[in-house]
Amino acid sequence: MLIKVGFEITYYAATPTPMVTMLSIHPSRYGDIVGTESITTDPNVPITYYRDSFGNVCGRLVAPAGGITFHGNTLVRDSGQPDLIVPSAQQLPIDQLPDECLLYLMASRYCETDKLTDVAWSLFGHTDPGWNRVQTIIGFVHKHVKFGYQHAHAMKSALDVYEQGNGVCRDYAHLALTFCRCMGIPARYCTGYMGDIGIIPDGSVMDFSGWFEVYLSGRWYTCDARHNKARIGRILMGTGRDAADVALTTSFGRMDLVKFFVISDEIKQEAA
Structure with missing residues (x-):
């Protein structure tokens, strides 16, 4: 297309x-x-x-x-294909990750892994490592956070999102990718275009979108905690540790x- x-x-x-x-x-x-x-x-x-x-x-x-x-x-x-769904994708041991992935396990401006590690392990420590763990994290964040443009704030961090339970697309991404990092899964923030392709338009004003990617089985996979479903037509513009890197x-x-x-x-x- x-x-x-x-x-x-x-x-x-x-x-x-x-x-x-x-x-x-x-x-x-x-x-x-x-x-x-x-x-x-x-x-x-x-x-x-x-x-x-x-x-x-x-x-x-x-x-x-x-x-x-x-x-x-x-x-x-x-x-024209939706985001990949690969249940067999495996979480790699940290000592086997490429050097360039280690950055995406660490805390960053909006992603305080040090403050959310205990929370992450209490919520997701029972899950199977890999694709299932990531999807469990996405499902939790999707239900935990209420979307609303009135909740947008440039200073809001992943911890704020967890405690306040609201935000916009970048906030969903920040909380989910922080939980992934806490669980030993490299995760990076993404920004780009994502129109209402393949879905019923919701009537909201078009905007750039924020999502994230996780590193499993030797490659990066697209994840979207706000929508919690595979989408069509993402056009990537930038990646980084969090939204501060892709302004x-x-x-x-x-x-x-x-x-x-x-x-x-x-x-x-x-x-x-």
Whole structure:
């Protein structure tokens, strides 16, 4: 299938303000981009790109006084298949994990493994290691947390989510991946596009989505504690330890968000 993704994001700035963006599609999906990925600004300012320590594509620019609007428009080819379900996927002993996975077992800005380890073992210590343990964690978080945009808060951590029992997609991901890390399963945060493809639209405003991945049987598997079901049409933009590593925009100075519009829609092949 073909998926049209894009955005229009506007910020106001009183003075020229340096920025770092993470608005590009992840390099792992480069082969699926039809044509070229388009990211422009109004007014037009130069953007230089680099790869961060996680392999994400980041842009550097200086937003002019008065503000800036980012426009994105890309066509992506997707398999149309839902997230993989592999009950046989095994949890590897920590001493057999690749070196690069160890980072995703440790505490990070929003994922306090030191504060939730006892809770995790009391809830999931009886489960079979591997796929079953991950799914049990996802099921618990899905039921424990109540979704609501009014519950969003930039400072909310996994411990806060557990204690408050509410949040948005990033909060579901933070709590679930923290529990996974506590149980010895490498887990990393993901952000990207995920439209209402293959489901009945719920009428909510389109947004970027947060989910997570776990490392089992030598590869990363997609997990989604908010929806607790396999979904179609995820387009990855970035991965990291938690949401702090994959902020869509970071400004080095005061900026106000004025407009935020995102699309992620399946289109007919003949219309492409």
